[in-house]
Amino acid sequence: MPQLDTSETAMPFPILIGDIGGTNARFAIIPDAAAEQIHFPNVRTADFETIDDAIRSCILEKSSLRPRSAILAVAGPISRDEIPLTNCDWVVRPRTMIDGLGIEDVLVVNDFEAQALAIANLSDDNRERLGDASGDMIASRVVLGPGTGLGVGGLVHARGSWIPVPGEGGHVDLGPRTARDLELFPHVETIEGRISAEQILCGRGIVNLYRAICAADGIAPAYSDPADITSHALAASDKVAVETINLFSTYLGRVAGDMAMIFMARGGVFLSGGISQKILPALRRPQFRAAFEDKAPHSELLATIPTYVVTHPLAALAGLSSYARKPESFGVSTDGRRWRA
Known part of the structure; x- marks a missing residue:
């Protein structure tokens, strides 16, 4: 070639x-x-x-x-x-x-082009697999990064080259599915009347989600910093914080599965950014992967796609x-x- x-x-x-x-x-x-x-x-x-x-x-x-x-x-x-x-x-x-x-x-x-470039050749030492699906297929990949905002980047393999695809995938709509979602979503802060994925899946989104749970349940919020919510969730020392991060993991799984289907990302979906690394114990639980695969009529396809947390401390520079x-x-x-x- x-x-x-x-x-x-x-x-x-x-x-x-x-x-x-x-x-x-x-x-x-x-x-x-x-x-x-x-x-x-x-x-x-x-x-x-x-x-x-x-x-x-x-x-x-x-x-x-x-x-x-x-x-x-x-x-x-x-x-x-x-x-x-x-x-x-x-x-x-x-x-x-x-x-x-x-x-x-x-x-x-x-x-997120830089993040996409990084996942082309990321070693096992710089990523942790979530779930049972595995493999290093030379095929399209996706990276999502909840941080200050929610970044999304694609990586397509064609004609012997990796082609990064930048975009604004973090701003897609995120809607309720379960009875609990329907209780919470009326209390989630909107942006010009809609709830985008980034309104929940980022640092301030953790606070938005936490406050929505408090409002729905008639509880006065105790925390306003995403780091406090995350630390109490991982320590299981506050039940609202625990539900916040469990739901965060679920919603992240849903959006990750959507992006996997959009790009037909058989090469894997990668979660980058500081939040993904901080909540890794929560992402190891079943909620993330279950939400990722819950994509009827394509659940069997999603079950074959590996998901990873990027643990490289400087992935974009890499x-x-x-x-x-x-x-x-x-x-x-x-x-x-x-x-x-």
Whole structure:
């Protein structure tokens, strides 16, 4: 099979890679295609007015290695020279980076494209399987990441390449199915009149769900921080918190199963992000996998699809690193998302 022409895809080393989240930004420099990457401490986005200031202060002033290229993964649509981020105040301006930071080549991708790139070659050491379905079929995959929001990314295998598919799957509608759901959903905070998956399946969504249970049952809420709800749930020290995380796992299973069917993800569904790792004990229980497979008339199909929690601490950077080193292995579109000096 002919290989892709790398003359237009390869970027000059050293390459700065960055995963820009709502709260933290993570950076590393790859000196060359064969070298270990150099990681830097996490950057709090609120501590710097711009991403350029953060890169200058935390990377360029700390390292003698000068990046010639940058590949940045951001939350938000990429459609013009100024890219506002969804969950923080930074605006990525690639041309300003080229003019002010001495970088020759900038590529900006969606944050869940980076997560999708990571799951192409994720080792067993960096994932934990949920349920009995197993296998490493070279087939479409999906990654979901409940965190500040709910990210979703697809990964399609075609013509010898992995092709990441960015989207806004976290904003699909999520509706009630059971009698308990019908009691709770009238109390879930809506967004412009509807309940999207992200209204429940993210950090603030845990609080939304907890408050809905309290309202339905006539209980005064005791917690307003998702970390408190999660910790009490895992310790089984508060029954409302326990139900919150059990239902969170169920709803996550439903949405994960929906995405598996949309992408026919026989290669697996991967749960990334900090919340998935924190509630791993809950996800090991039957609720997640039962909801995932409960997709009549296709339950038998869903039962064959493996599901995993990504345990790699820097999965998005790992995905960007894989692309930076071997761009010919991935069908990443750079149209309208790459700027050169």
